[in-house]
Amino acid sequence: MSLKMISGRIGILAALACAAVVAWLAQARPGHSDEAVTDPFLGQAEAIDEGEMTYRSKCMGCHGKAGSRGPNLFATKLTDEQFLETVINGRQNTQMPAFGLRLSPDDVWKVHAFVKSRKGL
Numbered sequence: 001m002s003l004k005m006i007s008g009r010i011g012i013l014a015a016l017a018c019a020a021v022v023a024w025l026a027q028a029r030p031g032h033s034d035e036a037v038t039d040p041f042l043g044q045a046e047a048i049d050e051g052e053m054t055y056r057s058k059c060m061g062c063h064g065k066a067g068s069r070g071p072n073l074f075a076t077k078l079t080d081e082q083f084l085e086t087v088i089n090g091r092q093n094t095q096m097p098a099f100g101l102r103l104s105p106d107d108v109w110k111v112h113a114f115v116k117s118r119k120g121l
């Protein structure tokens, strides 16, 4: 066996080892690979009622028909995850406040479940 062949084999082994590590890393993070984070309260009547109360008290002033500052949440095209992220962190340099200290992620999911449950108020 020539030296060239040996080093070629080592190269292949190293590449295989790398692929194995990458596959292992992808597996070791369940739920974080391709799976999207989704609203666990969609379609649940009680959660939707609670979400409506939060919407009316904390969001409608800006997002409702009379409030003209924010977009219509009933027509949002954001994914569940983007919706949650936007409400928790707010939108910098806009009037959309960060609710991270005032609403729990579950509270936000419930508002989301509410706006997804109908076309408007």
Ligand code: HEC
Pocket (backbone or CB within 6 Å): 054, 055, 058, 059, 060, 061, 062, 063, 069, 070, 071, 073, 075, 076, 077, 078, 083, 086, 087, 091, 094, 095, 096, 097, 099, 111
């Ligand atoms: C003080 C006014 C105000 C309040 C209160 C407010 N928002 Fe907003 N919101 C905005 C504005 C303005 C925008 C648009 C920001 C931009 O220009 O990107 C926005 C954007 C959003 C978006 C992004 C919509 C999209 O389709 O891109 C979401 C989601 C959202 N708000 C959810 C909420 C929720 C839920 C509440 C109540 C818990 C809330 N907001 C309360 C002003 C407000």
